[in-house]
Amino acid sequence: MSEKKRTASTRGKPRTPAPSATTPATAPATGEGGGGGLSRRRLLTTGGAAGAVGLALGATGGAVGHAVAADSPAPLTGLGATAVPFHGVHQAGITDRAQAHGHLLAFDLLPGTDRRGAAALMRRWSQAAAAMTAGRSPDGDTQAALDAGPSSLTVTFGFGRSFLTAVGLADRVPEALEPLPAFADEELDRARSDGDLFVQVGADDALVAHNAVRVLRRLAAEAARPRWQMTGFNRSPGATARPMTARNLMGQIDGTNNPVPGEPGFDEAVFVPQGGEPAWMAGGSYVVVRRIRMLLDNWENLSVERQERVIGRRKSDGAPLSGGDERTPVDLGARGADGALAIAGDAHVRVAAPESNSGATMLRRGFSYADGLREDGAPDAGLLFVAWQADPRTAFTRVQLKLSRGDALSQFVRHEASALFAVPGGCDPDGYVGDRLLEG
Amino acid sequence: MSEKKRTASTRGKPRTPAPSATTPATAPATGEGGGGGLSRRRLLTTGGAAGAVGLALGATGGAVGHAVAADSPAPLTGLGATAVPFHGVHQAGITDRAQAHGHLLAFDLLPGTDRRGAAALMRRWSQAAAAMTAGRSPDGDTQAALDAGPSSLTVTFGFGRSFLTAVGLADRVPEALEPLPAFADEELDRARSDGDLFVQVGADDALVAHNAVRVLRRLAAEAARPRWQMTGFNRSPGATARPMTARNLMGQIDGTNNPVPGEPGFDEAVFVPQGGEPAWMAGGSYVVVRRIRMLLDNWENLSVERQERVIGRRKSDGAPLSGGDERTPVDLGARGADGALAIAGDAHVRVAAPESNSGATMLRRGFSYADGLREDGAPDAGLLFVAWQADPRTAFTRVQLKLSRGDALSQFVRHEASALFAVPGGCDPDGYVGDRLLEG
Known part of the structure; x- marks a missing residue:
């Protein structure tokens, strides 16, 4: 099947609206016709989202009968039209905003898949990802996303230590890819840990995200089979007037202390530099994936005051208990009127x-998950922790060793799965992710 | 804890835009201050979504480095600001547009919960649902949705046959609530079927939806415990220029033949009429919930032509194989040039x-689901089928008996769980869902 153009295909640099409640945010991006090498620029004519602030219908208030469809679907807006380029110095899906829907998967190579077969797989995957993220129908499309725009779809590929060994490249294993140590409080399910190949899919539309997973599954064909798959979510664009405030399922504001792209030290913390070791990882990053179940029934039985003491921040607005607002640096030395530390020793x-x-600094860009109930009736819900760094030995591992020994939060979470992958830099349109490893 | 107003609290009748790709659709609804009995109307000043079609930033195209955050979060739009009223003749969550996120749950009463205890639970639940759907923080809030607008949240409650027996009201069991018959091809997991109480939660933001589930869980307290929970999704508002076209995970357009609210016969097909039997179900409906797993690996191995023959519609646009476009009525008698039926006998x-x-007519309003991988490596994904009707005996049951005997699609799906609930009509602000049953 050749690549066909989807409805409302677009391609372009996503816009970056200021995080202000009065800034229009879902404007249609400038589009580029995406089909077959065509690069004619055009403006989307689908109308985007609503216009004037004053455009509001009369509300009736009070009780209504729900006798008619109350809320028809919305046509294409920036949510659907936005495309995140697949090609570049770094792979997409790392510094971009985390989308509303995410799938994390690992694949294992099937017996008989050698370096050549792995290279062919990565080429198929990269070509399909490039098409889908631009809003085009890829080879092997299952068509579940046929009518949708790219919806900020990103696809990110990584290699596990076992991959390098399996394709005869054990001599190229980065030092930074050494296995994570065992941590004191983890209860890992090996069947949902590790893996040869990592795939992260994110999109603001669930069908677009799921279709990408199915396409990649089909293209894996006889070269690799799925090992595990986890599905998560983040807040939908447009759901809140405070879009910079992300809450996890515990209700706590999360990610405040994340490093910020463009600020000094960000690139050094997150990416392997050009000229770094090994050469095939230049522009790449290392990702730690942890499935962290939250004991929500227990957590929610705590008073808000006790929850805040466990975290060290106010629940309502994320301000540190040492004072100020969410963005105020945490003052670990601050003491209250009673002389006690404002932020507890184990907060x-x-x-x-x-x-x-x-x-130690890492970029956390995870997804919440809610997979129904466990056999004991407790919710199977929590955080798909995804952390990016230039070297996990001096970032995730260092922090997690400390957390596993003295974090008040640890009694309310369970680390159930863990994986570490080397995520190479991005590729050119003529190449594929991992080409510098597999062709070099 | 008293009810507190959330950021961007709004309340009003959602607008009903025409299903046209050029109609603005996510305009902010007119808001009503939602706190503490205050009913001051106000216009949201959050800007809604983007304005002019021409408002587009220059696209760079080609490779970019992803060195900066490519796509900041969007502030509040109609997606977050839209509120669907909880009170009314019918419950919400039936004729409204199916939201992007949905949770289906069943609870079982705990030993010792009598009619009085059940009534108290339904009052707590109804009050919390009324608050949350209006964008207010409910009693028992876990605060994970604290910064979000109501995001079209709906909460819908139903009663299983076992509920009526447990609270001593076996004499009020509707005839229409008789257990569904066994169907030929089902493989039901009883632990994920049936239940005393049904709760359907839907919202266009995943955290808003999940928080509502947690709040209801907390308020169930010692009266009821969760029996099963399933989580699903639909297309995000704004993801497509063809918003009326819903695809399922098989890639097939689904729901074309659904009855349309406001058209002749709709109310009779979906709702128990005023004056109908039993009196406590006036304005109510019966919901059939089925977890239908799709054998996607098998399905996707078929050619598109074979998939279309199984369904009887073209995959690309949903047109029946008897001709026309998606909205053309199916002509079951049409024959092709070769004299064979255009739509196969088992399509x-x-x-x-x-x-x-x-x-037989029912209103299907389901969610897709994707719960990772099964132990055999196949995807645990498919359809959370949710169908609404005035009497399942002459709607779902009649159709499913036929499907289970001769539907070509049946070899690609597995019915894994099933439940039937009586969903009473809506309540007044002073009442609660089920009050006519439990107080009568």
Whole structure:
């Protein structure tokens, strides 16, 4: 099947609206016709989303009968039209905004898949990802996303240590890819840990995300089979007037201390530099994936005051208990009127802070998950923790060793699965992800 | 904890835009201050979504480095600001547009919960649902949705046959609530079937939906415990220029033949009439919930032509194989040039058609689901089938008996769980769902 153009195919650099409640945010991006090498620029004519602030219908208030469809579907807006380019110095899906829907998968190579077969797989996958992220129908399309725009779809590929061994490249295993140590409080399910190949799919539309997973599954064909798959979510674009405030399923504001792209030290913390080792990882990053179940029934039985003491931040607005607002730096030395530390000795923000971990910094970009009930009736829900860094030995591992020994939060979470992957830099349109490893 | 107003609280009748790709659709609804009895109307000043079609930033195209955040979060739009009223003649979540995220749950009463305890639970639940759907923080809030607008949240409650028996009201069991018969091809997991109480939660933001589930879980307290929970999704508003076209995970356009609210016969097909039997179900409906796993690996191995023959519609646009476009009525008698039936004898649309089932009509309003991998490596994914009707005996049951005997699609799906609930009409602000049953 050749690549066909989807309805409302677009391609272009996503816009970056200011995080202000009065800024229009879902404007249609400038589009580029995406089909077959065609690069004619055009403006989307689908109308985007609503216009004037004053455009509001009369509300009746009070009781209505729900006798008619109350809320028809919305046509294409920036949510659907936005495309995140697949090609580049780095892979997409790392510094981009985390989308509303995410799938994390690992694949294992099937017996008989050698370096050549792995290279062919990565080429098929990269070509399909490039098409889908631009809003085009890929080879092997299952067509579940046929009518949708790219919806900020990103596809990110990584290699496990076992992959390099399997394709005869054990001599190229990066030092940074050494297995994570065992941590004191983890209860890992090996069947949902590790894996040869990592795939992260994110999109603001669930069908677009799921279709991408199915396409990649089909293209894996006889070269690799799925090992595990996890599905998660983040807040939908447009759901809140405070879009920079992300809450996890515990209700706590999360990610405040994340490093910010463009600020000093960000690239050094997250990406392997050009000229770094090994050469095939230049522009790449290392990703730690952890399935962290939250004991929500227990957590929600705590008073808000006790929850705040466990975390070290106010629940309502994320301000550190040392004072200020969400963006105020945490003052680990601050004491209350009674002389006690404002932020407890075992508070999560203290134990996880860079100051407590020799400056260890990573970019957390995870998804919440809710997979129904466990056999014991407790919710199977929590955080798909996804952390990006230039070297996990001096970032995730350093922080997690500390957390596993003295974090008040640890009694309310269970680390159930874990994986570490080397995520190469991005590729050119003529190449594929991993080409510098597999062709070099 | 008293009810507190959330950021961007709104309340009002959602607008009903025409299903045209050029109609603005996510305009902010007119808001009503939602806190503490306050009913001051106000216009949201959050800007809604983007304005002019011409408002587009220059696209760079080609490779970019992803070195900066490519796509900041969007502030509040109609997606977050839209509120669907909880009170009314019918419950919400039936004729409204199916939201992007959905949770289906059953609870079982705990030993010792009598009619009085059940009534207290339904009052707590109804009050919390009324608050949350209006964008207010309910009693028992876990605060994971604290910064979000109501995001079209709906909460819908139903009663299983076992509920009526447990609270001493076996004499009020509706005839229409008789257990569904066994169907030929089902493989039901009883632990994920049936249940005393049904809760359907839907919202266009995943955290809003999940928080509502947690709040209801907390309020169940010692009266009821969760029996099963399933989580699903639909297309995000704004993801497509063809918003009326819903595809399932098989890639097939689904729901074309659904009855349309406001058209003749709709209310009679879906709702128990005023004056109907039993009196406590006036304005109510019966919901059939089925977890239908799709054998996607098998399905996707078929050619598109074979997939279309199984369904009876073209995959690309949903047009029946008897000709026309998606909205053209299916012509079951049409024959091709070779004299063969255009729509095969065992095609899904033929076997499920009202004409094949004495006019049986139901309103399907389901969610897709994707719960990772099964132990055999196949995807645990498919359809959370949710169908609404005035009497399942002459609607779902009639159709499913036929499907289970001769539907070509049946070899690609597995019915894994099943439940039937009586969903009473809506309540007044002073009442609660089920009050006419439990107080009567």
